[in-house]
Amino acid sequence: MKIDIILAGVGGQGILSIAAVIGEAALNQGLFMKQSEVHGMSQRGGDVQSNLRISDQAIYSDLIPTGKADLVLALEPMEALRYLSFLSVDGWLVSNSVPYVNIPNYPEEEKLQESISGFQRKVILDVDSIAREAGSVRAANMVLLGAASPFLQLDYSGLEQAVRHIFGRKGETVVELNLKALSMGKAIAEQVLKP
Amino acid sequence: MNKLLLLGDEAVAQAALDAGISGVYAYPGTPSTEITEYIQSSDKAQKENIHRAWSANEKTAMEAAMGMSFAGKRSMVCMKHVGVNVAADPFMNSAISGIVGGLVFVAADDPSMHSSQNEQDSRFYGRFAMIPVLEPSNQQEAYDMAYQAFELSEKLGFPVMLRITTRLAHSRSGVIRREERAQNELHFSDDPRQFVLLPVNARQRYKRLLAAQQDMQAISEASSFNTFLPGKDMSKGIIACGIAYNYLMENFQDGCPYPVLKIGQYPLPKEAVAQLLESCDQLVVLEEGYPLVEEMIGGLLNVGNKVTGRLSGILPRDGELNPDIVAAAFGLKTTKLYEKPEVVMPRPPALCQGCGHRDMYDALNAAIADYGERAKVFGDIGCYTLGYLPPFRALHACLDMGASITMAKGAADAGLEYAVAVIGDSTFTHSGMTSLLDAVYENTPITVIISDNEVAAMTGGQDSPGSGRLEAICAGLGVEPEHIRSLLPLKKNHDEMVRVIKEEINYPGVSVIIPRRACIHTLKRKKTASNEN
Ligand SMILES: Cc1ncc(C[n+]2csc(CCOP(=O)(O)OP(=O)(O)O)c2C)c(N)n1
Ligand code: SF4
Numbered sequence: 016m017k018i019d020i021i022l023a024g025v026g027g028q029g030i031l032s033i034a035a036v037i038g039e040a041a042l043n044q045g046l047f048m049k050q051s052e053v054h055g056m057s058q059r060g061g062d063v064q065s066n067l068r069i070s071d072q073a074i075y076s077d078l079i080p081t082g083k084a085d086l087v088l089a090l091e092p093m094e095a096l097r098y099l100s101f102l103s104v105d106g107w108l109v110s111n112s113v114p115y116v117n118i119p120n121y122p123e124e125e126k127l128q129e130s131i132s133g134f135q136r137k138v139i140l141d142v143d144s145i146a147r148e149a150g151s152v153r154a155a156n157m158v159l160l161g162a163a164s165p166f167l168q169l170d171y172s173g174l175e176q177a178v179r180h181i182f183g184r185k186g187e188t189v190v191e192l193n194l195k196a197l198s199m200g201k202a203i204a205e206q207v208l209k210p
Numbered sequence: 211m212n213k214l215l216l217l218g219d220e221a222v223a224q225a226a227l228d229a230g231i232s233g234v235y236a237y238p239g240t241p242s243t244e245i246t247e248y249i250q251s252s253d254k255a256q257k258e259n260i261h262r263a264w265s266a267n268e269k270t271a272m273e274a275a276m277g278m279s280f281a282g283k284r285s286m287v288c289m290k291h292v293g294v295n296v297a298a299d300p301f302m303n304s305a306i307s308g309i310v311g312g313l314v315f316v317a318a319d320d321p322s323m324h325s326s327q328n329e330q331d332s333r334f335y336g337r338f339a340m341i342p343v344l345e346p347s348n349q350q351e352a353y354d355m356a357y358q359a360f361e362l363s364e365k366l367g368f369p370v371m372l373r374i375t376t377r378l379a380h381s382r383s384g385v386i387r388r389e390e391r392a393q394n395e396l397h398f399s400d401d402p403r404q405f406v407l408l409p410v411n412a413r414q415r416y417k418r419l420l421a422a423q424q425d426m427q428a429i430s431e432a433s434s435f436n437t438f439l440p441g442k443d444m445s446k447g448i449i450a451c452g453i454a455y456n457y458l459m460e461n462f463q464d465g466c467p468y469p470v471l472k473i474g475q476y477p478l479p480k481e482a483v484a485q486l487l488e489s490c491d492q493l494v495v496l497e498e499g500y501p502l503v504e505e506m507i508g509g510l511l512n513v514g515n516k517v518t519g520r521l522s523g524i525l526p527r528d529g530e531l532n533p534d535i536v537a538a539a540f541g542l543k544t545t546k547l548y549e550k551p552e553v554v555m556p557r558p559p560a561l562c563q564g565c566g567h568r569d570m571y572d573a574l575n576a577a578i579a580d581y582g583e584r585a586k587v588f589g590d591i592g593c594y595t596l597g598y599l600p601p602f603r604a605l606h607a608c609l610d611m612g613a614s615i616t617m618a619k620g621a622a623d624a625g626l627e628y629a630v631a632v633i634g635d636s637t638f639t640h641s642g643m644t645s646l647l648d649a650v651y652e653n654t655p656i657t658v659i660i661s662d663n664e665v666a667a668m669t670g671g672q673d674s675p676g677s678g679r680l681e682a683i684c685a686g687l688g689v690e691p692e693h694i695r696s697l698l699p700l701k702k703n704h705d706e707m708v709r710v711i712k713e714e715i716n717y718p719g720v721s722v723i724i725p726r727r728a729c730i731h732t733l734k735r736k737k738t739a740s741n742e743n
Contacts, residue, residue, distance in 0.1 A: 025557065026559065038215060038382070039215075042213070042215060042384065047383075047384070048215075048382075048383065048384070049381055049382065049383045050381060050382040050383070051377060051380060051381035051382075052217075052380050052381065052382070053324070053380070054240060054241065054243075054244070054325075054380050054670075055240035055241065055324060055325030055668075055669070058559070059559035059560060059561070059562065059593065059596065059668075060557075060559055060560045060562065061557055061558055061559035061560075062556075062557040066381075074383075075455075075456040075457070075459040075460040075463075076456045076457055076459075076460035076532075076533045077377050077378070077381040077453075077456065078377065078457075078532045078533060079533075080460065080461075080532075080533040080534055080537070080544060081534050081544045081545075081546050082544055082545040082546050082547055093553070093554055093555070093557075094557075096550065096551050096553065096554050097550060097554045098550075099548040099549070099550055099551065100546050100547075100548055100549060100550050102547065102548060103545075103547070104545075104547060117557070117560065118555060118556075118557055118558075119600075120555050121555060122553040122554075122555060126553045127553055129553075130551040130553050134548075
């Protein structure tokens with residue numbers, strides 16, 4: 016078993032909290048993992064990514080080779096497209112649909128949609144609205160993670176357990192909120208996957 | 211023991227704690243910062259009062275670590291690669307004096323310049339100082355090497371360099387810890403001359419360093435960090451240094467057909483290299499950074515071009531390695547199914563909305579708008595360097611920490627009418643104070659703007675040792691009190707700021723303007739942290 020994930024977003028959006036949950040779930044299942052992060056300059060509103068690799072065999076490279084990623088998981092649609100070249104033949108794109116516009120030359124909505132719709136294996140969802148429905152926009156990351164869960168080859172209960180552990184010290188309400196967000200994201204992906 | 215999930219930086223920090231350090235000395239700098247931050251947040255460090263406060267710069271850090279070693283205790287110094295330049299004086303001399311308590315010098319290099327102004331390779335410094343260098347390929351090795359480096363340092367009596375790079379520093383993986391060791395007792399050198407590097411002593415110490423080269427070589431030859439993996443295909447022999455080994459093996463998941471010498475410890479194991487060179491048609495050297503090993507083995511002429519790598523051109527001369535680049539060096543194909551769509555625009559970093567540096571640049575740009583080419587702004591290193599980018603386009607230079615003030619001075623000496631320096635508070639105390647003294651000494655007509663946000667923001671909001679003292683420092687250095695002007699950088703104060711900057715740039719002497727407002731990003735982060743506790 017091996018799964019290579021590219022997490023993408025804009026500095027400050029918090030892609031690393033998604034990596035933390037997946038990473039903990041993977042370790043609890045006794046798997047190997049490597050996760051490279053971007054710290055430093057780019058965190059000031061620039062594009063950021065994290066390479067997350069999970070396997071039942073030892074992992075060598077901290078970086079995923081071109082054309083080998085199983086999943087691009089993005090909190091921002093243009094950032095999702097930035098890493099398309101890393102996707103493998105059966106790779107999936109799971110992304111937030113809402114643009115984060117902090118540059119003057121951000122592409123027009125239509126052109127962006129066009130680019131995304133040209134790609135087949137994808138789950139695109141408005142994570143903020145869904146999170147709001149779940150109780151708070153702050154759970155947006157967990158909505159996205161939920162939408163990615165069918166592709167992760169990890170037990171869903173393991174993800175839930177990691178959410179419980181990681182958000183545990185913030186109290187039971189926060190845990191429940193994030194679990195709900197997770198399951199709402201999952202439901203949407205399952206809808207897309209239905210034959 | 212359970213595996214800990216640690217960044218490379220954190221693995222180094224945990225190893226140092228387990229190896230019984232009494233102090234870490236460091237100035238922040240990507241990708242080294244998280245080493246010290248890990249120790250700062252460790253319970254053990256707090257309980258045992260292990261030194262962990264930030265130093266003013268890398269040189270003071272190295273010197274303090276030498277003081278701790280002088281007193282018999284183990285210390286670690288951490289910095290980014292360009293910090294090694296700042297620490298170079300004590301660093302080079304520490305190899306002459308040698309150490310008492312184990313001293314590990316961590317240099318974190320940044321190939322591809324993710325957050326730096328160059329990609330210099332610290333292994334050259336290790337070789338220059340003639341001390342052992344350890345270079346891990348993964349987080350577990352980072353832990354093991356850091357742990358063992360203290361023993362090695364004490365055994366040899368010299369500092370040991372641990373060289374890491376961004377990718378390892380900022381990547382997480384499982385790490386198994388070793389036994390915790392107690393701190394050293396206070397004790398001193400038997401030789402009262404050891405640390406007194408008068409020429410008469412230094413000559414003796416240098417001979418000792420030269421004599422020790424043989425031991426260092428022998429230890430490298432036998433080191434478990436230098437390993438040979440046999441291969442059947444002798445058309446190529448591979449030398450893979452540090453993290454480059456991972457990119458090699460990523461491409462040969464079922465085992466590498468060629469013999470591989472994995473290098474983790476320098477000086478280079480001569481015998482192993484010679485054997486590989488003899489038995490193979492061609493050597494491929496994979497190293498992250500400059501072509502140090504390739505050049506050492508190939509020599510100036512590399513007759514017959516037997517040694518290949520970044521210099522020969524099978525790998526790019528600059529930039530970070532990755533699995534794709536290494537694949538190409540072996541003629542292996544990568545499958546790229548999709549291109550990055552054209553709609554994807556670069557998203558460069560920018561100053562946060564509401565940042566005080568923005569108000570400072572708006573005012574500065576307005577104040578010098580009429581002067582055209584007669585005014586130049588010398589920048590420095592920190593978040594405010596982003597003032598070079600649109601919409602501000604405010605900077606004409608940025609060289610190294612502290613250079614804003616001294617470059618402005620030199621340009622003023624050359625006849626530039628309006629020479630303005632923009633520097634951050636942490637950078638000012640790092641190495642701007644001596645620059646300012648040079649200007650005061652000659653009363654050079656420059657205007658220095660210390661854009662004070664009370665932290666080192668670019669590297670994550672570390673404390674700035676000059677906080678609350680900047681005016682006093684400038685006055686103490688001899689800047690006239692009426693030309694030290696404090697401002698509150700807010701939109702509503704724009705006109706006043708423009709007026710003050712105009713006044714001071716027209717004053718034919720040294721003036722310092724201090725716009726002061728806390729970094730809002732750091733404030734936000736602290737608020738979230740305190741809400742969670
Ligand atoms: C010699 C050296 N050491 C460390 C660094 C890393 N570094 C870059 S910016 C910075 C902090 C700057 O803080 P400050 O001057 O207060 O500016 P701010 O980022 O807060 O605006 C540091 C430590 C460096 N580039 N060079
Ligand atoms: S981190 Fe602080 S200093 Fe840096 S751009 Fe943001 S607000 Fe300004």
